[in-house]
Amino acid sequence: MAAQNNNMEFIIMIITAVILLIPLGYGVVSLASSNDTQPFIEKPDEKYDKCVRDTEYMRLNHMDLLKEIRDDAMRRGKRGEITLNDCRKCHTSRERFCDKCHNVVNAQLDCYGCHYFPK
Amino acid sequence: MERREFLKKSGVLLAGTACACALPLLPAAAKSINVDSENTAGKKWGMVIDLNKCAKDCNACLDACRKENNVAMHGDKRWDIHLIRKVTLKRKHPAESPEISVPLLCNHCERPPCAQACPVKATYKREDGIVIVDHHRCIGCRYCMISCPYNARFFNYRENHEWPNKDNTRSSHGVPESCNFCAHRLDKGKKPACVEACEEINAKALIFGDLNDPGSDVSKVIAGNHVRGIREDFGTKPKVLYIGL
Numbered sequence: 001m002a003a004q005n006n007n008m009e010f011i012i013m014i015i016t017a018v019i020l021l022i023p024l025g026y027g028v029v030s031l032a033s034s035n036d037t038q039p040f041i042e043k044p045d046e047k048y049d050k051c052v053r054d055t056e057y058m059r060l061n062h063m064d065l066l067k068e069i070r071d072d073a074m075r076r077g078k079r080g081e082i083t084l085n086d087c088r089k090c091h092t093s094r095e096r097f098c099d100k101c102h103n104v105v106n107a108q109l110d111c112y113g114c115h116y117f118p119k
Numbered sequence: 120m121e122r123r124e125f126l127k128k129s130g131v132l133l134a135g136t137a138c139a140c141a142l143p144l145l146p147a148a149a150k151s152i153n154v155d156s157e158n159t160a161g162k163k164w165g166m167v168i169d170l171n172k173c174a175k176d177c178n179a180c181l182d183a184c185r186k187e188n189n190v191a192m193h194g195d196k197r198w199d200i201h202l203i204r205k206v207t208l209k210r211k212h213p214a215e216s217p218e219i220s221v222p223l224l225c226n227h228c229e230r231p232p233c234a235q236a237c238p239v240k241a242t243y244k245r246e247d248g249i250v251i252v253d254h255h256r257c258i259g260c261r262y263c264m265i266s267c268p269y270n271a272r273f274f275n276y277r278e279n280h281e282w283p284n285k286d287n288t289r290s291s292h293g294v295p296e297s298c299n300f301c302a303h304r305l306d307k308g309k310k311p312a313c314v315e316a317c318e319e320i321n322a323k324a325l326i327f328g329d330l331n332d333p334g335s336d337v338s339k340v341i342a343g344n345h346v347r348g349i350r351e352d353f354g355t356k357p358k359v360l361y362i363g364l
């Protein structure tokens with residue numbers, strides 16, 4: 001009797017472990033089999049080779065730069081060196097550029113209620 | 120200390136503390152904000168509207184403003200926004216006068232009540248005299264609309280779907296709007312869109328320029344004519360002045 005009980009327990013343990021590992025296995029297999037080599041965000045048009053700041057700075061601090069130029073324009077009347085209108089010349093789509101990361105981290109943008117940026 | 124004396128002294132103390140605490144609540148005069156743009160630094164923008172030259176059926180300035188600033192027109196007067204609008208006036212007393220057509224816009228008051236009322240300093244006066252609302256900071260409380268004695272502010276109750284000038288912003292719903300003398304154009308050295316439109320049709324009823332400079336067009340017109348602001352008795356010191364009002 002006792003031996004049979006032990007067997008049952010062992011089988012239940014295995015089944016549970018398999019069920020728990022299914023999602024992980026699915027992830028590993030799908031990751032390995034995907035051949036998605038597209039970059040996460042769209043590269044800008046090739047004829048523009050330089051951004052207003054280097055990539056590393058923009059990746060981490062673009063919001064500070066945007067706030068700075070906003071305050072310059074609104075509060076100090078200094079317009080024109082860097083503008084949001086200029087950003088859209090290279091980054092031609094907000095769905096393929098801004099929204100990509102912002103959707104993932106659920107940081108919602110309300111710039112485009114008032115500022116024009118192509119979809 | 121007697122009971123009576125104690126009460127007296129504590130009363131005085133209480134009143135003094137109350138006064139000291141209330142001091143910061145005294146209405147502070149709205150401070151102007153520095154501007155750095157070389158096209159506007161040291162200037163004081165103002166406008167003179169010559170009503171003798173403004174034709175009653177002409178809407179050139181209104182159309183130019185709508186196109187430049189993406190002003191919403193919903194076709195319902197409850198929601199429509201007007202940065203500049205025209206009204207027809209007729210004096211009945213003491214004698215009947217002929218009708219005049221008057222363009223109305225934000226007067227860019229030298230002492231703007233809207234800027235003093237704004238609880239978050241979203242509305243402010245720039246050093247060059249332009250009264251402007253920063254939509255990034257505005258919380259949509261509409262205090263400025265109530266405090267403006269000229270009804271110059273309009274609220275975006277609805278989302279605006281017109282966007283003719285993609286290089287300029289349009290207003291999303293939830294913020295008030297008023298004329299800002301096309302600050303974005305002035306900062307780049309251009310004239311406001313309405314003034315340009317009025318010059319284009321050769322009416323030249325809107326004269327715009329620097330009030331600080333005695334040689335500017337607008338200063339010469341003020342010197343040579345009898346000009347009045349609307350309801351100057353309010354003490355708001357409007358910088359939009361009228362000839363023939």
Ligand code: SF4
Nearest residue numbers: 225226228231233267
């Ligand atoms: S006219 Fe009204 S909105 Fe314009 S500055 Fe004066 S109080 Fe403010």
Ligand code: SF4
Nearest residue numbers: 237257258260261263
């Ligand atoms: S509606 Fe906006 S601009 Fe007007 S008083 Fe309120 S916060 Fe200031």
